[in-house]
Amino acid sequence: MGKGGKSRHNVASLAVPATLTVAGILFLPLLMLFRISFNQYDRYDLMIETFTLSNYTEILTDSFYRSVLLRTFEVAVLSTAVTLALAFPVAYFVARAPARWKSLLIILTIFPLFVGNMVRAAGWMAIMGNQGFLNQILLKMGLIGTPIEILYTPSAVFVGIVAVVLPFMILSLQSVIEGIDPNLELAASNLGAGPLMTFRHVILPLALPGVLAGTVLVFILCMNAYAMPVLLGGPRFHVMAPQVYQQITGQSNWPFGGALAFILMMTTLILTFVSTSVIQRQYRP
Amino acid sequence: MKQVTLSHVGKTYGGVDAVHDFSLTVKQGELVALLGPSGCGKTTTLRMIAGFVLPTAGEIRIGQHNVTEMPPYRRSTGMVFQNYALFPHMTVSQNVGFGLEMRNVARADIKARVLEMLRLVHLDHLLDRYPRQLSGGQQQRVALARALAITPDVLLLDEPLSNLDAKLRHAVRIEIRQLQRKLGLTTIFVTHDQEEALAVADRLVVMNKGRIEQVGTPRELYDTPRTAFIADFMGRANFLRGYVSAPGTFLTQSGQRFYFSGSAPSSTSILSVRPDCIDLVPGDAAPKHPNVLSGIVRAITFLGPVNEVMIGSDTGQTISVHSRTASHDIASLKEGEPVRISWPVKASQILDASDWPDNEGRYKNRTED
Structure with a gap:
């Protein structure tokens, strides 16, 4: 007992450096920003030390910021849902692939992550622009007479975001599906369940931890998307993350930018927490 | 319960014969053991009968029906897997009732049948347990009850005793044999353990390298082996x-x-x-x-x-x-x-x-x- 307790104590102590680092580089700046969000912006002094909720009340009562928050939420939910639907078959295929193909497939899955978001957005711009690849092809095929607007539409942002977050969802699902005994699928089939019923009653419930992890991860990424909305959405497409940037660097309005950042973070946290607990309650074995 | 007929069944994986020219008729109510060392093709044969593996040659009939190309969920075979393959997110009664639910049987009838099956294997007191809360022997019996609940045409057992300890194995094989006799189950039993096969089977099929070496009663194979x-x-x-x-x-x-x-x-x-x-x-x-x-x-x-x-x-x-x-x-x-x-x-x-x-x-x- 004593020995076991001691070794556990030693293992715990190994986590100390990482914990301190995380506290230092994550929580400290967050705390400072949180404090700043209660300060007052001033045209000449930029920031006045005080304690006011005016930044928060302004954001929540202003129809522009409310619509930005709503749009962010819409884009995130839709992107997450589509990503989940697209990722599941791929994740299943990778998880059930023969061992010698598996590592290659996983490398292919994460391969897009080797290229930064900005670079990828530039690539999408080359494809989606008025003189872009897609319009050229459609024109050549005679399907359209004049170039159609693809870039700077919500659809462009949506496609860009889904492409970025897809690998995260695939990996989250794949690792969980791999742990599901393939004999369970055979057993379901043996008992009369077709492929659809096997998916609904066996694979999906057992893959739920992966679905939850992937959904949470992807939803957070979507809520905080920056490069795709800015570069593919154009100047009139507004979501939260670019607004934070805009306030802090463009207007030098740190208190307002801080408040926006915290509203974004809290919204993401609350939505994640609520949806997770709802899904978990529904599928509790 | 029906008769199962395999005629010249073969399965080739990338040019290698896993099963070659396998012909056998399992009579109604008969327990036949497929016996052989690992890699002899006995499990592949069982999986072809269940429909998990499609044969590359020959024909499989269950009763009068040619099921060679039929997907597993349209056949009526009750399989007990080596690792039992119980659904971990379902209770014992949900596991046993799964096949009936897939057949759209009325809820009340499912409940009655589940209880009947669990009484048969003496587990009717564990209805609401999850598989992880059961011992290996209990899981094995739930798997058997689940396979029998759908009143299958044939019962398929894939090394059902190999994960049990020696003493339990002995008791369970007697239990399976008694149940099989009592219900008149057409049963195909795959094992690598000759003692197990001798103890339970009406007839033995000894396989080696994908081929049948000899078919006969346990006594015949023991007393007059051909090779x-x-x-x-x-x-x-x-x-x-x-x-x-x-x-x-x-x-x-x-x-x-x-x-x-x-x-x-x-x-x-x-x-x-x-x-x-x-x-x-x-x-x-x-x-x-x-x-x-x-x-x-x-x-x-x-x-x-x-x-x-x-x-x-x-x-x-x-x-x-x-x-x-x-x-x-x-x-x-x-x-x-x-x-x-x-x-x-x-x-x-x-x-x-x-x-x-x-x-x-x-x-x-x-x-x-």
């Missing part, structure tokens, strides 16, 4: 290489003469004699049987009811003898001392050696070097 492979697989045996020199007489390569009864293949042969058929000849006494061989005691191993005596015989081979612990012969035996052994004429089995010993390690209990 050395079967003799070896059906229980420990000693093999002496030689040829039939005259009717009823076998001459070993080192010149000893042994006697056997009945007919024998004329080509190069192997004389097989089981360790438990051989007597130790005490001291200077006259041997009881005409087949006599002398040698040196190499090792004596106490196995409980019997002692295994390894004897370096004059043929140059090591012979295994099982001597009952209760007998007095064993007490006077010492390692390193000379000994004589004898066995009756009818204990000598002459086997075809045409496929012997082309492949090292093919006969798991080989005593010949």
Whole structure:
């Protein structure tokens, strides 16, 4: 007992450096920003030390910021849902692939992550622009007479975001599906369940931890998307993350930018927490 | 319950025959064991009957229906998996009721049938447990109840006892046999354990390298094995290489003469004699049987009811003898001392050696070097 307790104590102590680092580089700046969000912006002094909720009340009562928050939420939910639907078959295929193909497939899955978001957005711009690849092809095929607007539409942002977050969802699902005994699928089939019923009653419930992890991860990424909305959405497409940037660097309005950042973070946290607990309650074995 | 017929069924994986020209009819209510070493094709055969694997040749019929190309969920086979494959997110009663739910049976009827099945396997007190809360033996019985709940045409058992400890295995195999008789279940039982197969089956199909070696009742295979492979697989045996020199007489390569009864293949042969058929000849006494061989005691191993005596015989081979612990012969035996052994004429089995010993390690209990 004593020995076991001691070794556990030693293992715990190994986590100390990482914990301190995380506290230092994550929580400290967050705390400072949180404090700043209660300060007052001033045209000449930029920031006045005080304690006011005016930044928060302004954001929540202003129809522009409310619509930005709503749009962010819409884009995130839709992107997450589509990503989940697209990722599941791929994740299943990778998880059930023969061992010698598996590592290659996983490398292919994460391969897009080797290229930064900005670079990828530039690539999408080359494809989606008025003189872009897609319009050229459609024109050549005679399907359209004049170039159609693809870039700077919500659809462009949506496609860009889904492409970025897809690998995260695939990996989250794949690792969980791999742990599901393939004999369970055979057993379901043996008992009369077709492929659809096997998916609904066996694979999906057992893959739920992966679905939850992937959904949470992807939803957070979507809520905080920056490069795709800015570069593919154009100047009139507004979501939260670019607004934070805009306030802090463009207007030098740190208190307002801080408040926006915290509203974004809290919204993401609350939505994640609520949806997770709802899904978990529904599928509790 | 229906009859199951396999006609010239084959399965090739990338040019390699996993199962080759397999023909067998399992009669209604019969329990047939597919027996063989790992990789012999027995599990592939079972999976083809269940529909998990599509045959590349031949035809499978369940009753009158040709099910060769039919997906598993349209067949009615009840399978018990080696690892039971119980749905971990469902309770015992949900597991057992799953097949009925898929068949859109009314809820009340499902409940009644689930209870009936769980009573059958004496688990009706564990309805709301999850599989992880059950012992291995209990999981095994839930898997059996789940397979039987859908009233399948045929019950398929894939090494159902291999994950149980020895004592439980013995009890469960008796239970399965009784249940199978009581319900008249057409059953195909895959195992690599010859003792298990001998104990439960009406008929045995011994497979080797994707082919059927011999089909017969347990007694037939044990008493009159057709090949050395079967003799070896059906229980420990000693093999002496030689040829039939005259009717009823076998001459070993080192010149000893042994006697056997009945007919024998004329080509190069192997004389097989089981360790438990051989007597130790005490001291200077006259041997009881005409087949006599002398040698040196190499090792004596106490196995409980019997002692295994390894004897370096004059043929140059090591012979295994099982001597009952209760007998007095064993007490006077010492390692390193000379000994004589004898066995009756009818204990000598002459086997075809045409496929012997082309492949090292093919006969798991080989005593010949």
